[in-house]
Amino acid sequence: MEIVIRADPDEVARTVADIVEGYVRQGAATLGLATGSSPLPSYRELARRHRADGLDFSRCRAFLLDEYVGLPKSHPQSYYSVIRAEFVDHVNLDPARVLSPDGESADIGAEGARYDAAIAAAGGVDVQLLGIGTDGHIGFNEPGSALTSRTRVKTLTAQTRRDNARFFDGPDDVPHHVLTQGLGTICEARHLVMIATGAGKAEAVAAAAEGPLSAFCPASVVQWHPHVTVVIDEAAAGALKLAGYYRYALANKPAWQSF
Numbered sequence: 001m002e003i004v005i006r007a008d009p010d011e012v013a014r015t016v017a018d019i020v021e022g023y024v025r026q027g028a029a030t031l032g033l034a035t036g037s038s039p040l041p042s043y044r045e046l047a048r049r050h051r052a053d054g055l056d057f058s059r060c061r062a063f064l065l066d067e068y069v070g071l072p073k074s075h076p077q078s079y080y081s082v083i084r085a086e087f088v089d090h091v092n093l094d095p096a097r098v099l100s101p102d103g104e105s106a107d108i109g110a111e112g113a114r115y116d117a118a119i120a121a122a123g124g125v126d127v128q129l130l131g132i133g134t135d136g137h138i139g140f141n142e143p144g145s146a147l148t149s150r151t152r153v154k155t156l157t158a159q160t161r162r163d164n165a166r167f168f169d170g171p172d173d174v175p176h177h178v179l180t181q182g183l184g185t186i187c188e189a190r191h192l193v194m195i196a197t198g199a200g201k202a203e204a205v206a207a208a209a210e211g212p213l214s215a216f217c218p219a220s221v222v223q224w225h226p227h228v229t230v231v232i233d234e235a236a237a238g239a240l241k242l243a244g245y246y247r248y249a250l251a252n253k254p255a256w257q258s259f
C-alpha cells in the first residue's frame, strides 16, 4: 500500500486524475467509479483534461460501486443519476457502458450475483476509486461486513444515513438499504485508489491503513490487496502514526516507479 499525502483536496484530485489518466490512455480501460463527495474534484479534473487535452474515454467502460435500493434511477440522488451528472455527462464515456447495480430490480436478492457476473464478463475492473465512510465503510460495506463478501443488499448504519442526509431533503429521506459491491468484489479490481479529504476522515483512514485487518473497519481489507494507492490531504492524514515515513517514501520514490 502506498500512502500519498497531498497538501489539499485540489492536489489530491490531480494525483487521482493522473492515475486514472494512465489507464484511460492505455485504451479500453474498465473504471470502477465511486460516488459521494470525495471523488468529485477528481472527476472535475478528468473532465477538464478531456476538454483541454482531449483525454479520450470513448473506449472505456465503467462500473459503479453501489446504489440505493428503491430509489428510482431518475431520482437526482440515485447513484445512476449522480455519476452521470457529476462525471459521465462531462466526458465522452458512453452512458450505456456505465453500469450500476439495479436498486429497482424485481429480484433484488439475485441482483448482486447478476452484477458481479457482469463485472467478470467485462474482464474485471482495472482501477477502482473508493471513498471511505467515517465508520470505515467502502462501497456501502458497513462494519461487520465479511471481508470476502460479494455484491448484495446491506442496511446502512444510522451514522451513514446521517452523513448522507446532506444530499437529500432530510435525514428520513435517505434509504435504509443499498446494493453494494462486496469487499471481495472490490478487491478483485486490479488497482484500488482510496481518496479521503478533511479531518473528519482522519480516524477512519488511520484505522484502514494502520489498524488491524478486521470486519470492524471494512476499509482495512485494502491491506490485503497487492496494489493500493491511498491519496489523502494533510487533514485526512492527521491520525496516521507513520505519516513521516509515508512522506519520506514519496519524496524518495524512484523516478521509474509509477503509482
Ligand code: F6R
Binding pocket: 033, 034, 035, 036, 037, 038, 039, 065, 066, 130, 131, 132, 133, 134, 137, 138, 139, 140
Ligand atoms: C459511494 C460510496 C461510499 C462513499 C463514502 C464516503 O459510492 O461507495 O463508500 O465513498 O460514504 O462518502 P463521501 O465521499 O461523501 O464522504
